[in-house]
Amino acid sequence: MIKRSLLLLIVLLGCSNFLFAQAWGGGADQTDLSFGFSFSYVQSSFKIIKQPNWRQPFVDPETNTNVSSPLNSISSKNTPGFAVGFLTRYRLTEHLEARITPSLVFSDRTVSYAYVLPEQDVIKSVQATTVDFPLQLKLKSDRVGNMRAYLVGGLKYSGAIGSKKDAANTAPTERLLQNVKGYASYEAGFGFDIYFEYFKLSPEIKLTNSFGNMLVAENTPYAVPINKLTLHTFMFSLFFE
Numbered sequence: 001m002i003k004r005s006l007l008l009l010i011v012l013l014g015c016s017n018f019l020f021a022q023a024w025g026g027g028a029d030q031t032d033l034s035f036g037f038s039f040s041y042v043q044s045s046f047k048i049i050k051q052p053n054w055r056q057p058f059v060d061p062e063t064n065t066n067v068s069s070p071l072n073s074i075s076s077k078n079t080p081g082f083a084v085g086f087l088t089r090y091r092l093t094e095h096l097e098a099r100i101t102p103s104l105v106f107s108d109r110t111v112s113y114a115y116v117l118p119e120q121d122v123i124k125s126v127q128a129t130t131v132d133f134p135l136q137l138k139l140k141s142d143r144v145g146n147m148r149a150y151l152v153g154g155l156k157y158s159g160a161i162g163s164k165k166d167a168a169n170t171a172p173t174e175r176l177l178q179n180v181k182g183y184a185s186y187e188a189g190f191g192f193d194i195y196f197e198y199f200k201l202s203p204e205i206k207l208t209n210s211f212g213n214m215l216v217a218e219n220t221p222y223a224v225p226i227n228k229l230t231l232h233t234f235m236f237s238l239f240f241e
Helices: 002-021
Strands: 033-050 071-075 079-091 096-100 103-107 109-115 122-126 129-140 147-161 182-195 200-210 226-240
Touching: 033 071, 033 103, 033 109, 079 129, 079 226, 109 226, 129 182, 147 200, 182 226
Parallel strands: none
Antiparallel strands: 033 079, 033 226, 071 109, 079 096, 079 103, 096 129, 103 129, 109 122, 129 147, 147 182, 182 200, 200 226
16 A cells, blocks of 8 residues: 555656746747737627717608617627737747737627617628738736736727728618728737747636727617727637747
């Protein structure tokens, strides 16, 4: 019994020494500059600030008639998307580095309008493919074995590509809800660096909120009731370096 216990203890100590002694990671942290790529799951929704008279029916300026009943609610649910990107990392100190992570993001956003007459309820989708240019600082803990935790935060500029526009003769109830093409955001999150033999994997969770107003003010049934739109985004990413 004692021999078995001693053997088990030796095996555990050997495994522990092996895990803590290996400098795995493919050399990702051994140089000041390194590169990688990322895959991300994205969820986006709008924070909506309404006009004081947001419930009033919309009046068509051409016919001077109501095209809708009064509004009961305006809301925005989380909609899924995904992103692919690249990573450029520069080491500033042992525990601090700067990152640039340009990404191509595919993520629709929706705004739901509920009217007094339920048959008029509609969900307006804002189709958006954006190119994101984040500049971030990454604050890392000490490495324990083949893992370390970190915090990340920074600023991001996003530019929309391929957005749709209304036709000149589109009826009021068929109009789109337009967003600005370029906007800035702030973001913060946390993650873990996990070191494998030939590469480093970093699962990361990040929250992003846009600055300013993303709404394009137009005289439409869907833009008039809204005073301001800001974009809230949740992102789960896997970085390979």
